[in-house]
Amino acid sequence: MIKARGKIGFHSFLRSRFWAIFFLVSLLIGIRWTKGAGYLDFYSILLKPILPGTAQKEWIMEGLNTERNILIKLLEEDNNRLRRALSLKEFNSEQRISAAVISRSSRNWWKQLEINKGSKNGILKGQTVIGPGGLVGLIDSVTPLTARVRLLTDPGHKVGAWIDRAKSHGILTGMGTDRPKLIFLNKNSLAEIGDIVTTSPASSLLPPNLTIGIVKFVNEKALPSPYAIVQLTASPGAIDWIQVLKNDDQK
Amino acid sequence: MIKNNNNILNFLVILSLPILIIISPNWLKLNGVTPCWPVIFLLPFSIINKPWNSLITAFLLGIFVDSFTFSDVSYIPSLLILSILFSTYGLFNKKVELFFNIGLMAVFGTAFVGFSIWIQKIILYSVLRNNWFHSWSIYILTSEVIITGLVAPFVSSWLLIAYRKNYNKNF
Known part of the structure; x- marks a missing residue:
C-alpha cells in the first residue's frame, strides 16, 4: 500500500x-x-x-518652584544682611501695605493717585509705591485715612534709576507723557533698546532692584548728557490696587 | 426763606466741587481729562458779583482746589485774573445767560488757566525747558478746553440763572 x-x-x-x-x-x-x-x-x-505623566510633571515643577522660592528667600535675607552692613536701603518684601486706588488723575496736569490708606496705617511721606509691573511712584502727602501718590510720569518728578546690563546710573524724570526720560550721569551710557531699568542697588532712598521699565529709545549724542526714553512696566492708568513699601525701621 | 435758598445753593456748590474733583466720573472725561471745574463754578459767580467779591472768592476757590493737587503750581494767579475779567464783563453785559456765550467764556477761561499751569510748570521744572514742544500739555489743554466747553453751558448757565434769581430777590 x-x-x-x-x-x-x-x-x-x-x-x-x-x-x-x-x-x-x-x-x-x-x-x-x-x-x-x-x-x-x-x-x-x-x-x-x-510612565511619569503630566501629573508627575506638575509635582516636579511645584518642587522646583518651592526650591526657587526658598533660594530667593535665602538670597534676599543674605542680601539684606549685606546691605545692612553697608548701610544701604533694604528691600523687605514682608513690610508692604496694600491699598486701593480711590481717585485717579493720570492724564491731567497733575499725575497722581489717591489711595485709601493713610498715616493711621503706617504710611509716611516719601515711601515707595509699587503696583503690578513694578514701581509706580512715591507718596507725596498723607492724611489720617488717605495718601496721595505722585506718579513717575508727573512732570519734574525725579528718581534714581539703574541699568544693570550697562552698569550705568541715571535720573528718571517725568515728562508728562507715559514714557519718562532717563537722563544718564555718564557721558557714555552704553544703554541699548530693550535694557531693563530698575531702581539703583546702591540707592539709599528707594528699595533696590525694583523694576521700573524697559528702554525704548536712546540718544547717546544728546547734550549735556545722553538720555533714554523708558516704557514703564506698571500702568498707573489701569491699576486699582497698589502696595506701599514700609521703611526699614517701621514695624 | 429767600436767604435760605441762597445758602442752600452755596452749600450745594461747595459740596459738589470736591465731589466732582475727587470722583471725576469717567463719563465726564475726554481722553482721561476732566473739565476745569474751578472755571465752571467761578464763571457764574463772578458775572453777577462785583470785582472785589469775585477776587476774594477766586482766591478762596484757588486755595481750595490747590489742596487736591501737589503743592508745586497753583490755580490762584489765573483764577484771580479770570475773576476780574468775568466780573467786569458781567457788569456791562446783562445778557450773558446765552447758551453759547457762557460756553465760550468758559472755553477761554479754561485755556487761560491751562496756559497758566503750563507756564508755571516750565518755570518750576528745568527739565521741561530742554524741549519747548510739550505734546502732553497741548493734549491736556485741548481736551480740557473741549470738555469744559461742552459741560459749562449746562452747569454754569444753570448756576447763573439760580444766582440771578436769588440776587434779584435779595436786592
Whole structure:
C-alpha cells in the first residue's frame, strides 16, 4: 500500500516536537540579530501606562518652584544682611501695605493717585509705591485715612534709576507723557533698546532692584548728557490696587 | 426763606466741587481729562458779583482746589485774573445767560488757566525747558478746553440763572 506524501513530509514534522525547538532557536537568533529590539519595544509598551505623566510633571515643577522660592528667600535675607552692613536701603518684601486706588488723575496736569490708606496705617511721606509691573511712584502727602501718590510720569518728578546690563546710573524724570526720560550721569551710557531699568542697588532712598521699565529709545549724542526714553512696566492708568513699601525701621 | 435758598445753593456748590474733583466720573472725561471745574463754578459767580467779591472768592476757590493737587503750581494767579475779567464783563453785559456765550467764556477761561499751569510748570521744572514742544500739555489743554466747553453751558448757565434769581430777590 502506498502512503500519501503529505503524511510523511510536513505533517510528520508538525506532529513531532521538532517544530517547537526550531521556533525557539529562530526566536533566539532573532533577538540576537536585533540586539533585543523586539523585547525592549515590548517592554516599553508594557511600561507606558505607568510612565511619569503630566501629573508627575506638575509635582516636579511645584518642587522646583518651592526650591526657587526658598533660594530667593535665602538670597534676599543674605542680601539684606549685606546691605545692612553697608548701610544701604533694604528691600523687605514682608513690610508692604496694600491699598486701593480711590481717585485717579493720570492724564491731567497733575499725575497722581489717591489711595485709601493713610498715616493711621503706617504710611509716611516719601515711601515707595509699587503696583503690578513694578514701581509706580512715591507718596507725596498723607492724611489720617488717605495718601496721595505722585506718579513717575508727573512732570519734574525725579528718581534714581539703574541699568544693570550697562552698569550705568541715571535720573528718571517725568515728562508728562507715559514714557519718562532717563537722563544718564555718564557721558557714555552704553544703554541699548530693550535694557531693563530698575531702581539703583546702591540707592539709599528707594528699595533696590525694583523694576521700573524697559528702554525704548536712546540718544547717546544728546547734550549735556545722553538720555533714554523708558516704557514703564506698571500702568498707573489701569491699576486699582497698589502696595506701599514700609521703611526699614517701621514695624 | 429767600436767604435760605441762597445758602442752600452755596452749600450745594461747595459740596459738589470736591465731589466732582475727587470722583471725576469717567463719563465726564475726554481722553482721561476732566473739565476745569474751578472755571465752571467761578464763571457764574463772578458775572453777577462785583470785582472785589469775585477776587476774594477766586482766591478762596484757588486755595481750595490747590489742596487736591501737589503743592508745586497753583490755580490762584489765573483764577484771580479770570475773576476780574468775568466780573467786569458781567457788569456791562446783562445778557450773558446765552447758551453759547457762557460756553465760550468758559472755553477761554479754561485755556487761560491751562496756559497758566503750563507756564508755571516750565518755570518750576528745568527739565521741561530742554524741549519747548510739550505734546502732553497741548493734549491736556485741548481736551480740557473741549470738555469744559461742552459741560459749562449746562452747569454754569444753570448756576447763573439760580444766582440771578436769588440776587434779584435779595436786592
